[in-house]
Amino acid sequence: MKVEVDKNYDYMKLIWPWPVNSFHTGVVARPRPPKLVVNILNVDKDILIDRVEKIKEMKDIYGLINIERITTRENEPNNKLRANVRSISDFIKCKKQGIYSSLTSRKHKVTPSIIHSKKLEIERTRVIELENKMNKYITDSDKYFVNLDNTVSILGDHVSNLDAKVTDIDSKIKKMVK
Known part of the structure; x- marks a missing residue:
């Protein structure tokens, strides 16, 4: 059986000499x-x-x-x-x-x-840097997609307006030709 303790005081109490018959089976702590x-x-x-x-x-x-x-x-x-x-x-x-x-x-x-404390700290720092870059990329890409959606929406409105104007001009030209 293994027993772990959190405090040195508890450890000292456990390693104190135990009575000979403390477990009644000859087990020694x-x-x-x-x-x-x-x-x-x-x-x-x-x-x-x-x-x-x-x-x-x-x-x-x-x-x-x-x-x-x-x-x-x-x-x-x-x-x-x-x-x-x-x-x-x-x-x-x-x-x-x-x-x-x-x-x-x-x-x-x-x-x-x-052992290896410096190497682990360097790797931990590198992981944090990569996570920060990844988060920045995700934030930037979300921002760009929102801007792209707005741009496509605005462009769609302009195309609809241009299409309406072209149709209007086309109908005027047909009237003039007749």
């Missing part, structure tokens, strides 16, 4: 790790993150798992690390306080890892 990814900024490119004892220290203190270095397109190391966070409270703590790493002997700023 435990939190499912959320998909929270953070970027750790300004980590020197030369520092290797393969040293197990230092990484274990970061896991224990900050609740980070799957720590890896972000690389460029050319597979060159970047100055950022990416890590998953075990819980929402660890995520909030890392975001607010930053992370002190004994690998670098300094405190690092932490940001949430948001």
